Structure formats: C-alpha cells, structure tokens
Amino acid sequence: MPVTIAAEVLSGCTGCEIALLNTGDGFLKLLDRIEIVHMPLLMDSKYFGPDEGSEEIDIPRSDIGFISGSIRNREQLLLARTMRERCGVIVAFGTCAAYGGIPALINLFDNKDLFRRYYRTAEATDSASSPCEVVPPLLDRTFALDEKIEVDAFIPGCPPHPDSIADALDRLIEGRLPETPVQxxxxxxxxxxxxxxxxxxxxxxxxxxxxxxxxxxxxxxxxxxxxxxxxxxxxxxxxxxxxxxxxxxxxxxxxxxxxxxxxxxxxxxxxxxxxxxxxxxxxxxxxxxxxxxxxxxxxxxxxxxxxxxxxx
Ligand code: SF4
Ligand code: SF4
Ligand code: SF4
Structure with missing residues (x-):
C-alpha cells in the first residue's frame, strides 16, 4: 500500500512546493511508494471552503500532511485544523510554516495599520475602503503552524534544500520523523x-x-x-x-x-x-x-x- 500524502499552502509563496519538485529524480523514485491525494499546486483537488453556518473543509484523509506557509486568516486556520484532523503526521514545511517566515513581518504592525497603508495611503493606488466581503477575515497577527495546531515535524528553509526534503520524505515513508541539525x-x-x-x-x-x-x-x-x-x-x-x-x-x-x-x-x-x-x-x-x-x-x-x- 502506498503512503498517502496531502499538501496545503497557507500564507506563503509556494516556493517550498517548487523545492519539492526540485528534488527531481529523488521525487520520481518515490512515486511508486507514495500516493498524493491532495496538493492544489500539482493536481486538481478542489475543496469546498467554509460557507455560512458551516466550518467544514473537505480534504481527503492521508498518512502524511505537508503544510507550507503561515496562518494569517480564518480560512487558513480552518485548513490547518482540517489537515491536522485528516492527516496522521503533520509536517511544517518551510520557514513560513515553522517560524512565520516573511509573511510574519506584518506582526510589526496591527491590522488597522495594514489596511490604512494598503487601501488608503499607498502612493500607487487610489484610496479605497477595507475589504469586508468574500475575502476571509484576518486574524490579529501571523502565526506559525505550531501556535495553532500540533506539529510532528519541521523542515525549515526558505525554501528547504531539495536534499533535506528528499531525506525527510524517505524517513516519513518509513514511519520515522525527519531530523533537523542543532547546528x-x-x-x-x-x-x-x-x-x-x-x-x-x-x-x-x-x-x-x-x-x-x-x-x-x-x-x-x-x-x-x-x-x-x-x-x-x-x-x-x-x-x-x-x-x-x-x-x-x-x-x-x-x-x-x-x-x-x-x-x-x-x-x-x-x-x-x-x-x-x-x-x-x-x-x-x-x-x-x-x-x-x-x-x-x-x-x-x-x-x-x-x-x-x-x-x-
Ligand atoms: S546562508 Fe543559508 S540559511 Fe542563511 S540566508 Fe543563505 S540560504 Fe538561508
Ligand atoms: S518558506 Fe519561503 S519558499 Fe516556503 S512558502 Fe515561505 S516564503 Fe515561500
Ligand atoms: S562565520 Fe562569519 S561569515 Fe560565516 S556564517 Fe558565521 S558570521 Fe557569517
């Protein structure tokens, strides 16, 4: 039975997923041992987001869940929680997921400052009111994954080196957790x-x-x-x-x-x-x-x- 893998991108740039593809031959060799059941960047796997009265997101169950990106809004929080609930092992994939990364620079400012700068005082655009419909509401700051859900393993890097990703995948498929150097x-x-x-x-x-x-x-x-x-x-x-x-x-x-x-x-x-x-x-x-x-x-x-x- 192949090991099933689901992957989600939260507040990040998808560079971590590109690094995963950059494992090249290493990734191709793994393909007969794994089955990717959900990875929006690579395959058409739609889910239905939360609507009024429902907080459910439909993501298939899997053995391993890779999450890149940090948590900035309510939808990303629900996605992270759903991944935690549906995946046996959760991996914080990349520095955004592990430590907040570049998206967490916004933590220097509050949401009021952010909206004022983006929608009212930016030199290049006309002033507008802050969006309040359709877009998911922001949380009060950007969170690393382990601030909101339990995380089993971390693969830091912006993005992580393909060798580290290939090593980590190899270990995870064998039922072991990846190791990170304390150096x-x-x-x-x-x-x-x-x-x-x-x-x-x-x-x-x-x-x-x-x-x-x-x-x-x-x-x-x-x-x-x-x-x-x-x-x-x-x-x-x-x-x-x-x-x-x-x-x-x-x-x-x-x-x-x-x-x-x-x-x-x-x-x-x-x-x-x-x-x-x-x-x-x-x-x-x-x-x-x-x-x-x-x-x-x-x-x-x-x-x-x-x-x-x-x-x-
Ligand atoms: S030296 Fe390595 S860890 Fe430091 S910024 Fe460059 S790639 Fe990242
Ligand atoms: S860790 Fe770097 S490469 Fe990965 S999602 Fe964040 S910004 Fe992109
Ligand atoms: S030894 Fe010096 S140059 Fe090298 S990583 Fe440390 S501070 Fe930077």
Whole structure:
C-alpha cells in the first residue's frame, strides 16, 4: 500500500512546493511508494471552503500532511485544523510554516495599520475602503503552524534544500520523523574568524565583502567580522543540503539573512544575536535595522509590535 500524502499552502509563496519538485529524480523514485491525494499546486483537488453556518473543509484523509506557509486568516486556520484532523503526521514545511517566515513581518504592525497603508495611503493606488466581503477575515497577527495546531515535524528553509526534503520524505515513508541539525550556519561556514571583536559599527551591504576571488572561501574573513550583518551565528544549518559545501549565501560571499530560522526551537534568537554582535564589539544601538534581523522568525511573538501614532 502506498503512503498517502496531502499538501496545503497557507500564507506563503509556494516556493517550498517548487523545492519539492526540485528534488527531481529523488521525487520520481518515490512515486511508486507514495500516493498524493491532495496538493492544489500539482493536481486538481478542489475543496469546498467554509460557507455560512458551516466550518467544514473537505480534504481527503492521508498518512502524511505537508503544510507550507503561515496562518494569517480564518480560512487558513480552518485548513490547518482540517489537515491536522485528516492527516496522521503533520509536517511544517518551510520557514513560513515553522517560524512565520516573511509573511510574519506584518506582526510589526496591527491590522488597522495594514489596511490604512494598503487601501488608503499607498502612493500607487487610489484610496479605497477595507475589504469586508468574500475575502476571509484576518486574524490579529501571523502565526506559525505550531501556535495553532500540533506539529510532528519541521523542515525549515526558505525554501528547504531539495536534499533535506528528499531525506525527510524517505524517513516519513518509513514511519520515522525527519531530523533537523542543532547546528548553526557558522558551524558549517569555512570563513576565517579571527575573534578580535573590533567591528564597532555594522555596515549596510552596499559594497561587496572583502575577499580575493582566486583564493578559497576559507581565506575570506568572516563577514560579521568585516562589519556585515550576518545572521549565521543564530541560524540553523542545512541550507547546502548534503553537498558538504559552505552555506549557500556564504558561497556567494553574501551574509546569511537567517532563512532557516533559529538554531533551537523555543530559544530567544534576538537575544542570542545581540550577544553574538556584542562579542564582536558591535554597539547594537548602531544597527541599521535591528528588527529586520529576525525577518524570517516573526511568529511566536518574536517581533514586537510597532507603536504608531493614531491616524488622522
Ligand atoms: S518558506 Fe519561503 S519558499 Fe516556503 S512558502 Fe515561505 S516564503 Fe515561500
Ligand atoms: S558570521 Fe557569517 S561569515 Fe562569519 S562565520 Fe558565521 S556564517 Fe560565516
Ligand atoms: S546562508 Fe542563511 S540566508 Fe543563505 S540560504 Fe543559508 S540559511 Fe538561508
């Protein structure tokens, strides 16, 4: 009997599903062991959403449920709950589902601010009233999956590396849960650290990092020690898959932006990062944009809401 799989996309970009397809041959090899019973991105599997008086969404039962995207509105909450009820194992697929991801940046603002900006003060469009019919009502903020339903496994990444997806699928099909490394991007980074703690001020990434193209990556000085805001110290490793290569952005000599989320669930990523900065001699008051440091981890109340002046 093939293992049945259902997949749903909530508040996300479907990049995680594209990464699933990018597992290529690995995915094709799995096709005789799995049966996809529901995956709106790949197949025509309609469900009937909630209507007045009913909160039911019709999704087929399955052994494994992959959910990408975070939870932002009432319909997505119902979808997540239905998936939980119909699937034996629930996997938070990608950083949006695991930690809120980019959609959770909105947690810096409340819904009033959001509607005012989108519908009344945006420079490129005419002012309009906020939508209140047909579209599902918003929740008060964006939630990671495990804030609303029980989650059995997490595959972080924006998107996750295809190797990690193929590995996770393999384990899940055999009835085991995928494992995530408790290692940071720094642990996997070959850049040279001198540990002198002399940065003082973070620079915006407007100019390339200093490195010599003809020399191996291990000869490049750590980007954070060069004064570039690299979130590697507090970001979970794994973005280069099984290749054993350096983290993907570091390969391109670009600072890590934290797309794999925190190293440990339940820790305080902001505090950890401020400590990492302080140990490099960086005065955190001079950070160009302190809140964007956690741009991928904005659920779990990690982003403090910005206080706005009352609207005129
Ligand atoms: S984790 Fe990244 S790739 Fe996946 S849905 Fe969210 S934004 Fe898209
Ligand atoms: S801070 Fe960035 S550049 Fe430095 S070791 Fe960590 S991941 Fe590499
Ligand atoms: S280096 Fe950081 S931002 Fe870049 S892919 Fe890896 S985890 Fe994501």
């Amino acid at each position: 940071s991007v720094c642990d996997a980074c070959p850049a040279k650290r001198e540990g002198k703690g002399t940065v003082q001020k973070i620079k915006r990434f407007l100019k390339n990092a200093r490195y010599q193209p003809e020399k191996p990556l291990g000869e490049m000085r750590c980007l954070l020690e060069q004064g570039l805001l690299c979130i590697g110290p507090v970001t979970q490793a794994g973005c280069s898959g099984k290749s054993g290569c350096a983290p993907r952005c570091i390969q391109a000599r670009v600072p890590c932006r934290g797309c794999y989320g925190p190293v440990r669930r339940g820790g305080n990523q902001l505090l950890d990062m401020l400590n990492a900065l302080a140990s490099n001699g960086i005065d955190t008051k001079n950070l160009p944009d302190r809140l964007s440091m956690l741009r991928f981890s904005g659920a779990h109340s990690m982003l403090p809401r910005q206080v706005r002046k009352p609207s005129s």
